[in-house]
Amino acid sequence: MNGLLADRDKFWQGLLIAVSALVVQRLLEKLYWQVLVKIEESILNKDSGSLILAAGVLVGLDSLRALPVFLGAFRAAEALKKKNGVLALLVAGMIIIAIFTVLYISQPGQWDWGVPLVVFLSAVALLLIWGRGILRFWHKLIILSQLLMGIYWLSVAPLLTHFGFGRGELPASIKLAADYLDAHGTLNFFSFAFFLPFVIIAVITTGLIDNYSKIIQHINAAKEQEKQIRRVRIAAAQARILEELHALVHDLKTPLTTIQGLSSLLEMTSSNAKQREYAGKISQSVENMNDMISEMLYEEVRKPTSVHALINYVRAQIILENMNQKFYFYIEENLPDIEVNKIRLARALVNVIENAIRATESMSGGEIIVSVKKQDGGVKFTVEDNGKGISQQDLARIWEPGFSSSKSSGLGLTFVRKVVEDHGGHIYIDSRLGKGTRVTIVIPRG
Amino acid sequence: MRKILFVVMFTMVLLVSGCVPQNERITAYRVPHLPRPIARERAIITPAGQGVEGLVISQITSQLNIRNRFWRKVRGKDLSDRYDCVIIVLGISHGNMKRLKTDLTQEQQRLVELARSAKERGMAVVLVSMGKLYRHAGTDAISEAVAPHTDYVIVVGDGNYDGFFERLTAKANVPLTIVSDIEKIKTPLNSVFR
Structure with missing residues (x-):
């Protein structure tokens, strides 16, 4: 029957x-x-x-x-x-x-x-x-x-x-x-x-x-x-913004070349040792900045990066002032270096952490835990909060461009997944409405 | 051609004669109405099964200016010299029976006892059926139980569709009148008293 x-x-x-x-x-x-x-x-x-x-x-x-x-x-x-x-x-x-x-x-x-x-x-x-x-x-x-x-x-x-x-x-x-x-x-x-x-x-x-x-x-x-037309429009807008951003970032390289040229000239021509030292530091910083711009511009650019350095870079971008939430970072010792595009991966992690901040900002006793561990030769990043959570209905749609359960642009998680997948990694989200959300990102060693 | 026609006609006659209901062979005492009255007023009219049929017959009897009393649960002990006739009208209403706290078995017992008492007192007993739609296994059982004490049976419409009343009245040697509709019941009913 x-x-x-x-x-x-x-x-x-x-x-x-x-x-x-x-x-x-x-x-x-x-x-x-x-x-x-x-x-x-x-x-x-x-x-x-x-x-x-x-x-x-x-x-x-x-x-x-x-x-x-x-x-x-x-x-x-x-x-x-x-x-x-x-x-x-x-x-x-x-x-x-x-x-x-x-x-x-x-x-x-x-x-x-x-x-x-x-x-x-x-x-x-x-x-x-x-x-x-x-x-x-x-x-x-x-x-x-x-x-x-x-x-x-x-x-x-x-x-x-x-x-x-x-x-x-x-x-x-x-x-x-x-x-x-x-x-x-x-x-x-x-x-x-x-x-x-x-x-x-x-x-x-x-x-x-x-x-x-x-x-x-x-x-x-x-x-x-x-809805489909809206999604296509958002995707097109996103592509246009990225294109313009690309052009802008690329334009940053022109003054950097001038700065680097002149500082090299200063380093060579100056008789003052202090000035030469400063000029050398300027050249080094310009070179670093040039590398960062390259990472921003070219997704395929990867460098062996220490996980600690990556996390420090992420922490430097999070404004922790005037926040009610408690923040915990647990970083395992002896983590292997990973070959990543530091700027893009850091941006992806910042996006995830910012989502956790938004989910806990209107409540008392909000906690955000960021932990990093070894997993299968790679590294597992976990961002966990005890915030408002996401409903099962919304959970099925969070990867759609333009969808947002908060008042953000709705482009954050789409970007995060793209960056993670570009690195050959995986991202998982578990969430229960009213209980909190856990985002897990696994990045292979490279 | 004539031979064929003759054979066809002969076959048809045989077929038609074969289709004649067996009922015709029953020696029922069928009359259009009673030749002479068998009762004097007043009459008691009671429903066999508490259906509304009894009330209808009571109203028709009143229209004929025959004094009567519609008595739902009259028993043999209720009979007196004031009455000279009992008219039992077949018609079952389970709703009314439940309302009056009785059932078919009790009704059958009441009616048999009533008919027997009426006969003992020399009263006339008339049985009325209102047609096929108002006949059930229950009313047939009551009819069979009451028939030996009955003086006259009146059936309306297609109530005798299966020859039941003809067989019943033939067996009890009671006159039977079958009328085509409810309006035509007045003549046989009147003939009981006048």
Whole structure:
């Protein structure tokens, strides 16, 4: 059975709803007696108006009793896998027959299969064929109520008795009273006058819901398209910014060349030893800066770097003033040097740490732990915080360009992943809403 | 051609005669109404199964200016000289039976005892069925139990669709009237008293 079910819970919910009809019948029992009283009143007072009223009350009660049966049966049928269409029909039919049989046994004299059969066929057409996949529980409730309120009127139409409608005790009593009051025509008229509008309304409701859900689908598709366009625009903007940044950084090299040339000249021509020493230091710094610019400009530039030096460089870029959070750095001893683009990897680590700072800034007792350990010959960087965390829904989207769970640009993590992957490393994020986030970056030795 | 026509006609006659219901062979005492009255007013009308059918017959009897009392749970001990006829109207309502705290077995016992007491007092007992829609296994059982004490049976519409009442009345040697609809019941009902 489990192999046939697409949604096990939905199936059992359906059965439970269908079985609840037995409780409904029990609750309605005294109201059914009132129908009998009304029929007798109409006979005693020779009042066909009271008889129509009694018929209306009976239709209402029968509809109320049958509603959970059909609602539950169709819910259970929908829980089956989509490919089992015929089986779904059979399941719905079997549940309806079983529950009605129990209902009829527990309330003798109500045996009547004409109306349930017509309701079943109409509901199959509207709910299982036309409305499959688009109707929600409340839609079905409304449509089924309309169908039942319409079709149950057929049970009191004397015209249809020979076709198997209204053979239960109460409909038969109403028909007998109509016979006595010579109100056959009136009862037939009212039966069809209520049957047709209710059934037509049920069909219109299904059509309206169908149209509405199609419109909603179009709107959702348009929204998704809009989102994709936005992502593409952001990616393009990011590329443009990086390009401009590249050009700017490249331009820094021109004055550096002049500084380096002149300081070399000064070093060679100066007779003062102090001046020569200073000029040498300027040349060295310019060379370092030149290297840094090269690392910024060229992703593929890698140099053996000490992890301690990298972490010190990262720490130098984090402004720790006026911060409520506690910061802990745990760096393992004897870490191997790693061959990396120091500037880019440091920037990536700073991005991750800045995210942790943002996640803990509006709370008391915020803690950020940065630890670095050896792992599989490489190095594992872990940035852990006890901040607000990220929901599972957002966690699935954090790598999308432009997505941000905070008010940042949304480009940070995309850049981090790119840098890590460029180094042949991996990045993992674990987070629990309200508990905190842990970002793990593993960089191979190179 | 004539031979073929003759064979076809002959076959059809055979088929038609074969289709005649077996009921026709029952020697039922079917009458359009009673030839002479069998009871005097007042009548007690009681439903066999507490259906609304009894109330309808009570109303029709009143329209005929026949004094009657609609008595849902009348018993043999309730009979008195004020009444000369008991009309038992078949029709089951489980709702009414539950409301009146009775069931089919009790109803059958009540009616058999009522019919027997009525006979002992020399009262007329009339059994009325309102048609196929109002017949159940329960009403048939009551009919069979009451029939030996009955003086007259009236059936409306298709109530005798399976020949049940013809067999019943033939066995009990009781006159039977079958009328086409509820309006036509007035004549046989009137004939009980006038």
